[in-house]
Amino acid sequence: MSLLSLALRFALAGIAAISLAFTAHAQSADDRDNQIRAAMVFNFVRYAEWHTLKPTNSLVLCVSEDARILDELRALSNREVNGKTLTVHLLSGVSEEDCHLAYLSETHALDEKAFSLFQRGVLTISSVPDFTSHGMIELVTIGRQTRFSINNSIANEAGVSFSSRLLRLAVTVR
Amino acid sequence: MQPLRFGRSALIALALSINITASAATDDTPLADLSLEELITLEVTSVAKKPQKPEEAAAAITVITAEDLRRAGVTSLPEALRLAPGVEVAEIDGNITAVTIRGFNWRFSSKLLVLVDGRAIYSPSLTGLFWDQQLVPVENIQRIELVRGPGATMWGANAVNGVINIVTKHAADTQEGLASVEASTHEASRVFGRYGFRLGDTGAVRAYGVQRTTPALADSNGSAYNDGSDAWQAGFRMDLEPTFQDSVTLQGDIQKLEFQTTIDTTLVGEILYAGTQDDQAEGYNLLGRWVHSFSNDHTVTVQGYVDHILRNEFDSEFDVTVYDLDLNHHFKPFDNLDVVWGLNTRKVEDKIEGNFQFEPAEYSYDWFSGFAQVELEAIPERLRFTLGAKVEDNSFTGMETQPSLRAIWLGQSNWALWGAVSKAVRTPSRFERHINSLITAFDPYTEFNQTPLPINVYLVGSSDFDIEKMVAYEIGFRKTFENGAALDLTAYQQDYSELLTPRTSEPVVNFGYPFGPDGPALPVSVDQAVILVNGDGGSISGVEASLTFKPLKNWTLTALADVRDPDLPSSTFSSNDAALVQFAGASPSWQAQLRSHHEISDKVDLTWTVRQVSELEGGIADAYTDLDIRASWQVTNKLELSLIGENLAEEYRAETESGVYPAPTGYVERRVLLRAGLRF
Numbered sequence: 001m002s003l004l005s006l007a008l009r010f011a012l013a014g015i016a017a018i019s020l021a022f023t024a025h026a027q028s029a030d031d032r033d034n035q036i037r038a039a040m041v042f043n044f045v046r047y048a049e050w051h052t053l054k055p056t057n058s059l060v061l062c063v064s065e066d067a068r069i070l071d072e073l074r075a076l077s078n079r080e081v082n083g084k085t086l087t088v089h090l091l092s093g094v095s096e097e098d099c100h101l102a103y104l105s106e107t108h109a110l111d112e113k114a115f116s117l118f119q120r121g122v123l124t125i126s127s128v129p130d131f132t133s134h135g136m137i138e139l140v141t142i143g144r145q146t147r148f149s150i151n152n153s154i155a156n157e158a159g160v161s162f163s164s165r166l167l168r169l170a171v172t173v174r
Numbered sequence: 175m176q177p178l179r180f181g182r183s184a185l186i187a188l189a190l191s192i193n194i195t196a197s198a199a200t201d202d203t204p205l206a207d208l209s210l211e212e213l214i215t216l217e218v219t220s221v222a223k224k225p226q227k228p229e230e231a232a233a234a235i236t237v238i239t240a241e242d243l244r245r246a247g248v249t250s251l252p253e254a255l256r257l258a259p260g261v262e263v264a265e266i267d268g269n270i271t272a273v274t275i276r277g278f279n280w281r282f283s284s285k286l287l288v289l290v291d292g293r294a295i296y297s298p299s300l301t302g303l304f305w306d307q308q309l310v311p312v313e314n315i316q317r318i319e320l321v322r323g324p325g326a327t328m329w330g331a332n333a334v335n336g337v338i339n340i341v342t343k344h345a346a347d348t349q350e351g352l353a354s355v356e357a358s359t360h361e362a363s364r365v366f367g368r369y370g371f372r373l374g375d376t377g378a379v380r381a382y383g384v385q386r387t388t389p390a391l392a393d394s395n396g397s398a399y400n401d402g403s404d405a406w407q408a409g410f411r412m413d414l415e416p417t418f419q420d421s422v423t424l425q426g427d428i429q430k431l432e433f434q435t436t437i438d439t440t441l442v443g444e445i446l447y448a449g450t451q452d453d454q455a456e457g458y459n460l461l462g463r464w465v466h467s468f469s470n471d472h473t474v475t476v477q478g479y480v481d482h483i484l485r486n487e488f489d490s491e492f493d494v495t496v497y498d499l500d501l502n503h504h505f506k507p508f509d510n511l512d513v514v515w516g517l518n519t520r521k522v523e524d525k526i527e528g529n530f531q532f533e534p535a536e537y538s539y540d541w542f543s544g545f546a547q548v549e550l551e552a553i554p555e556r557l558r559f560t561l562g563a564k565v566e567d568n569s570f571t572g573m574e575t576q577p578s579l580r581a582i583w584l585g586q587s588n589w590a591l592w593g594a595v596s597k598a599v600r601t602p603s604r605f606e607r608h609i610n611s612l613i614t615a616f617d618p619y620t621e622f623n624q625t626p627l628p629i630n631v632y633l634v635g636s637s638d639f640d641i642e643k644m645v646a647y648e649i650g651f652r653k654t655f656e657n658g659a660a661l662d663l664t665a666y667q668q669d670y671s672e673l674l675t676p677r678t679s680e681p682v683v684n685f686g687y688p689f690g691p692d693g694p695a696l697p698v699s700v701d702q703a704v705i706l707v708n709g710d711g712g713s714i715s716g717v718e719a720s721l722t723f724k725p726l727k728n729w730t731l732t733a734l735a736d737v738r739d740p741d742l743p744s745s746t747f748s749s750n751d752a753a754l755v756q757f758a759g760a761s762p763s764w765q766a767q768l769r770s771h772h773e774i775s776d777k778v779d780l781t782w783t784v785r786q787v788s789e790l791e792g793g794i795a796d797a798y799t800d801l802d803i804r805a806s807w808q809v810t811n812k813l814e815l816s817l818i819g820e821n822l823a824e825e826y827r828a829e830t831e832s833g834v835y836p837a838p839t840g841y842v843e844r845r846v847l848l849r850a851g852l853r854f
Contacts, residue, residue: 039213040210042206141375142415143346143375143376143413152811164776166210167811169210169211173853
């Protein structure tokens, strides 16, 4: 068999495979993306310290009821982190002062809720664009990539500090 | 018969494709168990051209992460490669470093395939690559994947002893600014600047520039023997992901180097280009890649690039342009079957002129190749087989087939045992086929020439120079212990045949008419040719080991060692016939390294490395011990200062010899560097 015919067969078989494959269903993009976001939130706990909140054996993550990654965050409940147990609650179901960190949907990220949490020294996280203008960590989506930005001065003001490692990985730090 | 066979392969393709709908993407690792760095991405593509966890690869693989690079404080690629087991790195002079894996260490790394973001930087015109032109700034590197042993089934000819894949950061990871300034003893300096920003919601871009001055190495009296080198490189990378299924990358670099090369005439007698010369090199590349993901397990990648280098050295000009187009398709027709296949075509155009004469001086040649690799999960979560082959057609030797068979057993308690048999070839370069060049001349009655006639030495390629072949047998064991310690052991034997060997031909006496055309014909000079031929084969066997463990929560120790037992014809190390020629280089028989990283506080960390390298083959360089220390202080969120001491154990040492060119041996001295990095 000549090289050309071999190459042609190779290419044709491949093109057939690819074009047929176009009929395949794409995996739900959002599922994986949301899992990555939730896993990032969990990692922030590893690299954060709270100076104004009283020490407890558990860390409480409070989540807006309408947060898109609510289910993924709930799945983190009872995981151990830095020797403490993480518990996940709805923001509406607990008193603000019990929260160590809060994941805010658009409903809360933009109103006074975020400010009152900040005043209590709660680590605030949201995916809402430009959240770091008044919040601490913003999950940033660039195309298919999920990254995070940090407003370190707001965090420090509220008594939350982040490790250098976390700050190095942030795409932007203020 | 022919149409029927084609029909069958189309049917198989159909059957495979239809099943894609049925196979759901499964990934059992809870993402929350991954570190942030891993979430941002830690996947290995070098072995399989698809995402794969390094610990589950049936190959000897090491991944150097951006954090490893930061901790070690390295700023050049060769230094970075020292962080992996089994890699041999030896400084030749101020700008060239010899790098290899599993033996044959010399200036051009001829049996190693090095890629930057999928762009092969192996030059098919001169049997290897120019390390001084590899100026990828470490600040932009996301990870370096190193595969020891052949990767030819995926990557093609010249991935014989290893594959090094340098992966730069996604543009999303290099937003805003970063500046880094470095000053040191011995006149070395480096300035780096980068700025990146978002392009709406779907993309990001960065641009960078780096300027580097490296000093010459010292001679045996401790004084520099020339001026070292000055180099700058600038480039960009843009990543666009317009839909969740498509990502497009466009990137490019441009560079210029000025350096000095010194030829030591005491080594070789009179030479055309003796003394110290001012030389230059430049280059550019542009690469585009489109990845379409049907799902996590089903992607099509189309990539194209152009890569140009131009070097002026030894009064010769070396001008090479490579055009490369690549198609890669990864899919999972069944839950337990994973397929990757691809097609590649490459065109090389070059021109080599001046003192180094190639016949012909200008040449254009093509490569065409296809590969397929299937991974079968024979026992779910336990046993996997990988079978693959690459068929490659090149202008020099025609069709070459490079198959491999790999298997891995994943044990229940985080251990894995793997084995592989694979074949790889190194195709001839233009150099071995076409060089025909006067390289030196010896005056009568001198150290190298006791005859009454001058001797001219020519280096001559062979038009029938064929591939160097290698078959590798590898076995490896990995285990991750409860306390997080990780052990990785590999043993290998690599059998080579028809290795490049310089052979001295019978001298030819030239006659002339010194007393005019009517006088007697008398001998006036002697021509001596050194011909490049396929010589004997041989084998190299060896063991590579790495162990990482954490004695304390904030203290990590990494121990690396490799031992090599070569059984090669002595002529491949250095040719006594031609003192000029050392085409195979020289490697140590063992290397060992202990690296400690201690996070003293959140803002201060200390890394030290003790490294020992045995004497090189043929006694070319003595054994040495190295000590490097780096202390780093994160002064503010934006500013990091580091103090680095290199080569502290000994005042100076030679790591290898020049090889190819009769340059004086360069000695590496103690260096102290201060670096400041600022985000803005």
